[in-house]
Amino acid sequence: MASPDTTTALESAAEMVSVRYPWRIRVRRWLRSPRPYRAALGIGVFFLAWYLLIDAFKVWRFGELPGLVNSTQEWLSADPIFGVSLFTAEYYRHIWTSFARVFAAFFAAITLGVPIGILMGWRRIFFGLTFPILEILRPIPILAWIPLAILLLPGREIPIIGLTFLAAFFVTILNTLLGVRSIDQVYFRAAQSLGFSQSHILWHVIIPGALPYIFVGFQIGMGACWFSLVAAEILSGSAGLGYKVWETYYYVQFPTMVITMATLGLCGYLSSGLVRIVGNRLMRWRAKLLAGV
Amino acid sequence: MEHKASIQPVEGGEVKLRNVTKQFGEDVAQTTVIQDCTFEVERGKFTVVIGPSGCGKTTLINVIAGYETPTSGEVVLDGATVSGPGPDRLVVFQETALFPWMTTLNNVMYGPVVQRDSQAADIEKKAHELIELVGLSEFSHKYPIQLSGGMQRRAELARALINNPRVLLMDEPFRGLDAMTRQLMQEYLLRLFEGSGRTILFVTSEIDEAILLADKLLVLSRAPTHVKATITVDLPRPRNLEMLTSRRYAELKSEALSILYQEAVSAFAAGSNAAADLVEAFEQRQSVQGKTDK
Ligand SMILES: Nc1ncnc2c1ncn2[C@@H]1O[C@H](COP(=O)(O)OP(=O)(O)OP(=O)(O)O)[C@@H](O)[C@H]1O
Numbered sequence: 001m002a003s004p005d006t007t008t009a010l011e012s013a014a015e016m017v018s019v020r021y022p023w024r025i026r027v028r029r030w031l032r033s034p035r036p037y038r039a040a041l042g043i044g045v046f047f048l049a050w051y052l053l054i055d056a057f058k059v060w061r062f063g064e065l066p067g068l069v070n071s072t073q074e075w076l077s078a079d080p081i082f083g084v085s086l087f088t089a090e091y092y093r094h095i096w097t098s099f100a101r102v103f104a105a106f107f108a109a110i111t112l113g114v115p116i117g118i119l120m121g122w123r124r125i126f127f128g129l130t131f132p133i134l135e136i137l138r139p140i141p142i143l144a145w146i147p148l149a150i151l152l153l154p155g156r157e158i159p160i161i162g163l164t165f166l167a168a169f170f171v172t173i174l175n176t177l178l179g180v181r182s183i184d185q186v187y188f189r190a191a192q193s194l195g196f197s198q199s200h201i202l203w204h205v206i207i208p209g210a211l212p213y214i215f216v217g218f219q220i221g222m223g224a225c226w227f228s229l230v231a232a233e234i235l236s237g238s239a240g241l242g243y244k245v246w247e248t249y250y251y252v253q254f255p256t257m258v259i260t261m262a263t264l265g266l267c268g269y270l271s272s273g274l275v276r277i278v279g280n281r282l283m284r285w286r287a288k289l290l291a292g293v
Numbered sequence: 294m295e296h297k298a299s300i301q302p303v304e305g306g307e308v309k310l311r312n313v314t315k316q317f318g319e320d321v322a323q324t325t326v327i328q329d330c331t332f333e334v335e336r337g338k339f340t341v342v343i344g345p346s347g348c349g350k351t352t353l354i355n356v357i358a359g360y361e362t363p364t365s366g367e368v369v370l371d372g373a374t375v376s377g378p379g380p381d382r383l384v385v386f387q388e389t390a391l392f393p394w395m396t397t398l399n400n401v402m403y404g405p406v407v408q409r410d411s412q413a414a415d416i417e418k419k420a421h422e423l424i425e426l427v428g429l430s431e432f433s434h435k436y437p438i439q440l441s442g443g444m445q446r447r448a449e450l451a452r453a454l455i456n457n458p459r460v461l462l463m464d465e466p467f468r469g470l471d472a473m474t475r476q477l478m479q480e481y482l483l484r485l486f487e488g489s490g491r492t493i494l495f496v497t498s499e500i501d502e503a504i505l506l507a508d509k510l511l512v513l514s515r516a517p518t519h520v521k522a523t524i525t526v527d528l529p530r531p532r533n534l535e536m537l538t539s540r541r542y543a544e545l546k547s548e549a550l551s552i553l554y555q556e557a558v559s560a561f562a563a564g565s566n567a568a569a570d571l572v573e574a575f576e577q578r579q580s581v582q583g584k585t586d587k
């Protein structure tokens with residue numbers, strides 16, 4: 001299990017700096033650019049390979065896996081064989097459970113992580129006290145925390161949320177710290193000259209100055225949440241998408257397993273997108289051309 | 294100028310440096326950047342500091358602004374020793390220091406707002422006046438990234454002026470602008486300064502800029518730096534770019550250049566490439582001058 005999608009988050013951070021037009025113009029430009037067609041082609045090739053390897057030719061061990069046609073039929077069926085499709089309540093129950101856990105953990109992680117990161121970046125003493133221990137705890141994989149979480153936290157739900165929280169927490173702290181450190185000295189000097197108080201410096205220099213990095217942290221953190229959520233749900237859950245993936249494997253309900261996996265991918269994509277939209281709204285000063293301002 | 298009214302007269306502004314020395318680092322890594330530097334910035338005058346690249350000009354500004362404390366010696370502003378940064382000595386930095394997350398208007402307004410020295414509505418009115426004065430009315434709701442380099446410098450000037458600093462410290466504010474914009478900005482600054490009674494300390498490494506703007510020109514030595522020579526620039530005010538072709542101008546320039554030249558030669562002997570360029574430029578100029586004299 002490698003680290004969560006760092007590169008995508010960094011790429012989208014780069015996008016944030018680019019020019020910002022009204023959405024209708026952006027959509028038109030996007031449709032005229034080769035990007036959507038490349039994306040469609042990439043996705044198309046993936047599905048074609050799936051179809052050819054499994055449905056059509058049953059190549060090698062791929063023959064054991066659920067086919068594209070089969071899985072799609074199951075997903076769209078009003079009366080699915082294994083009880084889960086777009087038209088069943090159970091499907092949305094798992095989605096809702098996972099989303100609720102991820103968002104609870106994510107908000108806990110950012111409300112704690114951002115202030116800690118800011119303090120670490122701003123106050124040398126605090127940095128000296130916290131950084132070494134943080135750097136020792138941070139590399140411990142989420143899977144290794146599972147027993148401890150179960151021992152320490154009551155019930156079933158709280159350990160899962162706790163584990164999901166942990167990954168995003170470290171990422172948020174680290175990126176916030178980097179963000180504060182990245183602020184050019186000249187802004188602090190300008191603020192001092194203009195007579196800013198410490199709280200002005202916090203709210204009008206440190207927070208806005210660190211925001212670009214903080215939001216990169218949020219995006220990586222959101223990915224980390226989904227990643228650790230599934231690990232936690234597989235091991236100790238009774239509902240949720242991660243739990244469902246494992247359960248369907250256990251009961252040999254392979255089409256449903258694939259549906260759940262695809263749903264996990266979509267949920268992760270959507271929640272990262274949400275973070276990015278909020279970030280773009282808050283950092284409009286980074287865009288060269290602003291709509292309606 | 295009909296705008297003049299909006300710039301209030303400021304009291305004070307007299308800066309004295311007494312034997313200021315600034316060292317960085319400790320033990321073996323210690324370097325002396327400023328060595329026993331003494332000079333005076335007269336109130337209401339335009340004082341220009343010129344020195345070779347890397348000689349310690351920014352460090353000098355930082356010490357006067359109060360961002361750095363001198364290792365020995367003191368900076369005195371209107372009789373009081375400077376102990377830290379404050380709005381009585383505003384800096385226009387070498388690199389732009391407008392807050393990128395604030396619009397032009399907010400950048401300009403923010404100083405007085407945090408100091409709560411008048412009503413928000415009055416501050417905003419004053420800010421709009423100053424923004425108009427620097428010709429950025431249309432850009433008051435834009436962010437710095439949307440402004441050109443020259444506009445950013447003007448916005449920064451407005452941000453400094455609204456605080457009515459006793460002395461305006463400008464650290465190579467026009468470096469990095471193209472030649473045309475640079476000349477416009479110089480003329481612009483002249484119009485803003487002349488008759489305003491403001492005190493300005495302006496750092497540059499460009500000889501034409503220095504003479505065009507200055508009442509008094511301080512020539513710095515190479516690092517560890519101190520004032521090598523003081524030249525009084527007695528060109529009449531109001532100044533304009535045409536004076537760059539006058540006879541008096543040429544005399545002043547050649548006086549300043551020969552001092553800089555000596556500095557560059559000794560720096561060159563000490564192995565600086567930038568100095569080598571200056572030596573070369575100076576020799577070319579001498580030969581051109583020799584030809585026109587004949
Ligand atoms: N905080 C610091 N610590 C150590 N050395 C420093 C520090 N600040 C400046 N120096 C050194 O002091 C010297 C002068 O730097 P300074 O930036 O003041 O020169 P400058 O004349 O403004 O140069 P430039 O023409 O590039 O703007 C340099 O050699 C630099 O390395």
Ligand SMILES: [Mg+2]
Nearest residue numbers: 350351352387
């Ligand atoms: Mg400098």
